[in-house]
Amino acid sequence: MPIFLAFLLAFQGRAFALDAPSDDFEFFQKxxxxxxxxxxxxxxxxxxxxxxxxxxxxxxxSGAQTLWDALRAVPGVDVMSERTSQGDVSIRGLNxxxxxxxxxxxxxxxxxxxxxxxxxxxxxPVSLEEIDRIxxxxxxxxxxxxxxxxxxxxNIITKSPETLKGGVVSYTGGERNTQVGTALxxxxxxxxxxxxxxxxxxxxxxxxxxxxxxxxxxxxGLYRLDLPGNAAWSVSGGIADHDVNVNxxxxxxxxxxxxxxxxFKRGGTAARFFWNWGRTEFQDHPIFPFDLHYDTYDLNLExxxxxxxxxxxxxxxxxxxxxxxxxxFAPGARQQDLWALFFENTWxxxxxxxxxxxxxxxxxxxxxxxxxxxxxxxxxxxxxxxVRLTAASAFRNPTLFEDYxxxxxxxxxxxxxxxxxILPSPGLQPEKIQFFEAAYRGSFDRIKTAATGYxxxxxxxxxxxxxxxxxxxxxxxxxxxxxxxxNDGETKALGGELGxxxxxxxxxxxxxxxxxxxxxxxLQRQTTARSAPRHKVNAGLRxxxxxxxxxxxxDWVGKTSWTDGADVSVPVYVEVRSYFVLNASVRxxxxxxxxxxxxxxxxxxxxxxxxxxxxxxxxxxxxxxxxKLLARWSGTIAYRFGL
Amino acid sequence: xxxxKRRSTVGAAxxxxxxxxxxxxxxxxxVLSAASGSYxxxxxxxxxxFGPLPSFxxxxxxxxxxPDTKVVIAFGGEAxxxxxxxxxxxxxxxxxxxxxxxxxxxxxxxxxxxxPAETLLxxxxxxxxxxxxxxxxxxSEDTRNYLKDLKKSAAGLEMGLTLVQIKDxxxxxxxxxxxxxxxxxxxxxxxxxxxxxxxxxxxxxxxWDNAVPFYAPTAGLVAAGAAASVSISARxxxxxxxxxxxxxxSGEASPAIVYPDNVEVSINLGSxxxxxxxxxxxxxxxxxxxxx
Numbered sequence: 063m064p065i066f067l068a069f070l071l072a073f074q075g076r077a078f079a080l081d082a083p084s085d086d087f088e089f090f091q092k093x094x095x096x097x098x099x100x101x102x103x104x105x106x107x108x109x110x111x112x113x114x115x116x117x118x119x120x121x122x123x124s125g126a127q128t129l130w131d132a133l134r135a136v137p138g139v140d141v142m143s144e145r146t147s148q149g150d151v152s153i154r155g156l157n158x159x160x161x162x163x164x165x166x167x168x169x170x171x172x173x174x175x176x177x178x179x180x181x182x183x184x185x186x187p188v189s190l191e192e193i194d195r196i197x198x199x200x201x202x203x204x205x206x207x208x209x210x211x212x213x214x215x216x217n218i219i220t221k222s223p224e225t226l227k228g229g230v231v232s233y234t235g236g237e238r239n240t241q242v243g244t245a246l247x248x249x250x251x252x253x254x255x256x257x258x259x260x261x262x263x264x265x266x267x268x269x270x271x272x273x274x275x276x277x278x279x280x281x282x283g284l285y286r287l288d289l290p291g292n293a294a295w296s297v298s299g300g301i302a303d304h305d306v307n308v309n310x311x312x313x314x315x316x317x318x319x320x321x322x323x324x325x326f327k328r329g330g331t332a333a334r335f336f337w338n339w340g341r342t343e344f345q346d347h348p349i350f351p352f353d354l355h356y357d358t359y360d361l362n363l364e365x366x367x368x369x370x371x372x373x374x375x376x377x378x379x380x381x382x383x384x385x386x387x388x389x390x391f392a393p394g395a396r397q398q399d400l401w402a403l404f405f406e407n408t409w410x411x412x413x414x415x416x417x418x419x420x421x422x423x424x425x426x427x428x429x430x431x432x433x434x435x436x437x438x439x440x441x442x443x444x445x446x447x448x449v450r451l452t453a454a455s456a457f458r459n460p461t462l463f464e465d466y467x468x469x470x471x472x473x474x475x476x477x478x479x480x481x482x483x484i485l486p487s488p489g490l491q492p493e494k495i496q497f498f499e500a501a502y503r504g505s506f507d508r509i510k511t512a513a514t515g516y517x518x519x520x521x522x523x524x525x526x527x528x529x530x531x532x533x534x535x536x537x538x539x540x541x542x543x544x545x546x547x548x549n550d551g552e553t554k555a556l557g558g559e560l561g562x563x564x565x566x567x568x569x570x571x572x573x574x575x576x577x578x579x580x581x582x583x584x585l586q587r588q589t590t591a592r593s594a595p596r597h598k599v600n601a602g603l604r605x606x607x608x609x610x611x612x613x614x615x616x617d618w619v620g621k622t623s624w625t626d627g628a629d630v631s632v633p634v635y636v637e638v639r640s641y642f643v644l645n646a647s648v649r650x651x652x653x654x655x656x657x658x659x660x661x662x663x664x665x666x667x668x669x670x671x672x673x674x675x676x677x678x679x680x681x682x683x684x685x686x687x688x689x690k691l692l693a694r695w696s697g698t699i700a701y702r703f704g705l
Numbered sequence: 706x707x708x709x710k711r712r713s714t715v716g717a718a719x720x721x722x723x724x725x726x727x728x729x730x731x732x733x734x735x736v737l738s739a740a741s742g743s744y745x746x747x748x749x750x751x752x753x754x755f756g757p758l759p760s761f762x763x764x765x766x767x768x769x770x771x772p773d774t775k776v777v778i779a780f781g782g783e784a785x786x787x788x789x790x791x792x793x794x795x796x797x798x799x800x801x802x803x804x805x806x807x808x809x810x811x812x813x814x815x816x817x818x819x820x821p822a823e824t825l826l827x828x829x830x831x832x833x834x835x836x837x838x839x840x841x842x843x844x845s846e847d848t849r850n851y852l853k854d855l856k857k858s859a860a861g862l863e864m865g866l867t868l869v870q871i872k873d874x875x876x877x878x879x880x881x882x883x884x885x886x887x888x889x890x891x892x893x894x895x896x897x898x899x900x901x902x903x904x905x906x907x908x909x910x911x912x913w914d915n916a917v918p919f920y921a922p923t924a925g926l927v928a929a930g931a932a933a934s935v936s937i938s939a940r941x942x943x944x945x946x947x948x949x950x951x952x953x954x955s956g957e958a959s960p961a962i963v964y965p966d967n968v969e970v971s972i973n974l975g976s977x978x979x980x981x982x983x984x985x986x987x988x989x990x991x992x993x994x995x996x997x
Contacts, residue, residue, distance in 0.1 A: 085742050085743065085925055086743075086900070086923045086925030086926050086929070087900070087901070087902050087905070087929075088742065089742060089743050089799075089923075089925075090801070090895070090897045090900040090901070091897070091901070092738065092739070092781070092782075092783070093781065093782045093799075093800065093801055093802045093897040094802060094897035094898050094900075094901075227850075227853050368792070372772055374791075410772075410790075410791070442788065569873065606872060607872070607873055608872055608873055608875075608876045608879075609872065651870075653869060653870060653880065653883075654867075654869070654880075654883045654884075657868060657870075704853070
C-alpha cells in the first residue's frame with residue numbers, strides 16, 4: 063500500500079516540493095541540457111573533407127541487414143541494391159556494377175577485391191554487431207589513401223575490446239529463409255585485449271523466394287598487447303566462406319576470402335602490414351566458368367610530428383604487391399609492385415583558421431608516377447560553425463583484370479559461329495578526377511546542419527570501345543571480334559547536399575537530407591549510367607522511450623537511364639524509374655531480471671514497392687542482371703552480456 | 706627540443722602576441738560554465754591549489770586560449786564543449802553528462818564526479834553493514850564503463866548488484882516497483898538525465914515507504930532528502946583538477962579519466978530513520994556533513 067501511495071502521488075503530478083532547496087538540481091538540469099541525440103560527432107566538422115558518420119546505434123535501430131543498406135541515409139551516397147546478395151555503393155555519382163572508384167576500408171585496411179578492385183560487401187568478415195561506426199569521407203582522397211579513392215572512402219571501424227567489454231549473441235530470422243546469427247565477445251585484462259566475432263548469414267532471393275541468394279560464414283579476431291611507453295602491438299585476421307549469387311541466374315561466386323594483419327604503434331609512429339587473399343570460383347557461370355586467386359601484401363609506415371609555427375605533419379611510405387591469377391581471364395600469375403610516399407600537414411595560422419595540405423606520390427609499374435594533392439582551408443568563426451574550401455585530385459589505376467585480361471570465347475549454332483577475343487590492355491592510363499568543394503557545417507541549439515556544393519571532372523575513363531570485326535565463310539559463317547580496353551572520354555558533374563538533424567525533444571530525433579547531382583557529358587558505354595539519379599531525399603524519425611526504440615526512414619531516389627549492356631556499338635538505353643523505400647524497425651531492451659535481452663522487428667521496403675536499381679534481366683536489357691526488390695520482414699532476438 | 710625548433714616556437718609565440726594579446730604566455734586558463742554554484746566553488750578550490758590564472762565565465766565572457774596554452778580547465782559541460790587549441794590538454798570537471806569533449810580535438814582528462822567504484826561500495830557497506838543487494842539507478846550510456854568497475858568491485862565484496870537503466874525519468878515508478886523486496890538499498894548515479902526533482906522525489910518516497918535506504922550522488926541531494934551520499938565535492942573536483950593541471954604543465958602524463966579518491970560522506974539522519982537505516986555514532990562522527 064505505501065508503494066501504491068507513493069506512485070499515486072507521482073502520477074497525480076503533485077508539486078514536487080523538496081525538503082530543502084538544492085542547487086544540485088539546477089546543476090544537473092544545466093548539465094542535462096548539453097545532451098542531445100546526435101548521429102554525427104562534432105569533430106567531423108573540422109575535417110578537411112566532408113565526413114558523415116553512421117554509428118552502431120544507427121545500424122541497430124535502422125534494422126539494416128546488409129552494410130549497403132546501413133549506408134542508405136547518408137547524403138551523397140548512392141546505393142544500388144542490384145540483387146538480394148549484391149549492392150554497389152558509390153559517393154556522388156559514378157556508380158555501377160562492380161564499382162571500383164570508391165575505396166572501402168575495414169579499420170583502415172582495404173577490402174577491395176585484388177583482381178577487380180570492387181567491394182564484395184557480403185564477404186567483409188565482420189558482423190553488423192561488431193561495427194562501431196562507418197565513416198563516409200566524400201570527395202577524392204588519393205592524397206591519403208592512394209588509388210581507388212576517386213570519389214571517396216568508406217571506412218568501417220569495428221569495436222575495440224574495451225568498447226565491447228562483454229559480448230552479444232543474436233539471431234535474426236525473416237522472410238525468404240533469412241537467417242543471421244552472431245556471437246561476439248571482447249574484453250581486456252591488464253595489458254592484453256582480445257575480441258572474436260563469429261557470424262553467419264543466409265537468405266533467399268526476392269524474385270525467386272525458394273532459391274538461395276547468399277550464404278556466408280565469417281570469423282574475425284584480434285589480439286592486442288599494450289606495451290610500456292604508449293606503445294601497442296596487435297595481430298588480427300578474418301575469413302569469409304561464401305556462396306553468393308552474382309547474376310540472378312545460375313552463377314554463384316563461391317570460395318573464401320580473408321586477411322591477416324599486424325599493427326605496431328608507439329607515440330606518433332605507426333607500422334602496419336597486412337595480407338588480403340581470395341580464392342574464389344565462378345564455376346556455374348553459363349558462358350565462361352572461371353576461378354580467381356589474388357593476394358595483396360601491404361606494408362605501411364608513418365610518423366606524426368609536431369613542427370614549428372603550429373604545424374602538425376604526418377608523413378610516411380607504402381609498399382604493396384598485388385598478385386592474381388585466373389584460369390581464364392589472364393592465364394598465369396600476374397604481379398605488380400606499387401610504391402607510395404605521402405604526407406599531410408595541418409597548419410593553424412590563426413585562432414579560427416586551419417590549412418590542411420596533403421599529397422601522395424604513387425608509382426605503378428605500367429602507369430608510372432601519379433601525384434595526388436589535396437588542400438583545404440577551414441574557417442571556424444564560432445565553435446559550432448565551420449566553413450571549408452577544398453580542392454583535390456585523385457586517381458584509379460587500371461585493375462589487374464583491365465591490364466591483363468586475355469579472354470577467348472565463342473558461341474556456336476548450326477551454320478554460324480561467333481568468336482570473341484578480349485586482348486590485354488597494358489597501355490591503359492589511370493582514371494583521374496579533379497574536384498572542388500565548398501562546405502558548411504553548423505549547429506543551432508538542437509539543430510545540426512550541413513551544406514555542400516561541388517564540381518568534378520573525371521578523365522581517362524576506362525571503357526570498352528566497339529570491337530574490330532571480321533567475317534569468314536569457311537567452313538561455316540563465322541564472326542570474329544576482338545577488342546581491348548581503352549581510356550576514352552570524360553564526365554563532369556555539379557552537385558551538392560543539404561542536411562539537417564533535429565533533436566525534437568529528448569526522446570525524439572529526426573533527420574532529413576537532399577542530394578543533387580547533374581552529370582555533364584557522361585560517357586555512354588557499357589554499364590555506366592547514362593544519367594545518374596539527379597535527386598535523392600532521405601528522411602527519418604527515431605523515438606526512444608523507456609526500453610523502446612522505434613525507427614522509421616524513407617529514401618526516395620530519382621530515375622536513371624542505363625545502356626542495356628548488350629551492344630557497345632549501338633547502345634540501347636533503358637530507363638530505371640524513380641523509387642521509394644520505406645524501412646521501419648521497433649526494438650525493445652528488457653530490464654530487471656531480463657537485463658541484456660533485446661527483441662526487435664524490422665521491415666525493409668515495408669510499402670512493398672517493387673523497385674530496381676539496374677535494368678532487369680530481360681530481352682530489353684540483355685547485359686544486365688538486376689533483381690526486382692520487394693519487402694522483407696524479420697525478427698531479431700539478442701542477448702548482451704557483460705557491460 | 707632542438708635549438709632550431711625552440712627558436713621557431715618562440716617565433717610563433719612572438720607572432721601570436723600581436724594577434725591575441727589576452728592569451729599571451731598563459732600556460733593554463735580556466736573556463737566556467739557559470740559564474741556561480743558548484744562551478745565557482747570548484748574553481749575557487751582549483752585556484753587555491755594551482756595559483757591564480759586567467760579565467761572566463763560563460764556565457765558573458767569569451768574564452769581566450771593562445772597557442773602556448775598547455776592546459777584548459779573546463780568547469781562544467783558547457784565550458785567543456787567549446788573549441789580550444791588542439792594542442793592544449795582539456796581538463797574537464799563537473800561535467801557528468803559528457804564522456805568526451807564534443808568539439809575539442811586535442812588530449813583531454815576527465816575528473817569524474819563518481820568515487821572509485823570500490824571506495825563507493827565499501828563506504829556504503831560501512832553506512833549499512835547489512836547491505837548485500839544494491840540497485841544502481843543509471844541513465845547515461847557514458848556510465849556503462851563505470852558500471853563495469855562497479856560490478857567487479859561488488860563481486861569482490863560479495864555484494865549483489867542490480868543495474869537499472871532508466872532512459873526516461875518518467876519510467877522511474879515502474880522500474881522501482883519491480884525492485885520491491887529484491888534490494889537492500891538504492892544508489893542514484895550522477896547522470897544529468899536522471900537527477901530531476903521529479904525522479905528524486907519518487908525515489909525518496911519509495912525509499913521511505915519500503916524502508917530501502919536511498920544514497921544520492923551529491924551532498925546537496927542529501928539535504929533534499931536522500932539518506933546519505935558518498936560523493937566527490939565540487940571543491941575536491943577543483944583540487945583534483947589543479948593537481949592534474951600541474952602535472953600536465955610539467956609534462957607528466959595522466960589517465961584520461963580520473964576518479965578522485967578523497968570522498969566525503971554526508972548523512973541525513975531524519976531521512977535515514979525514515980528509510981530504516983540506523984547510522985552508527987562512529988559513522989556520524991566521520992561524516993563531513995550531518996543533517997539532523
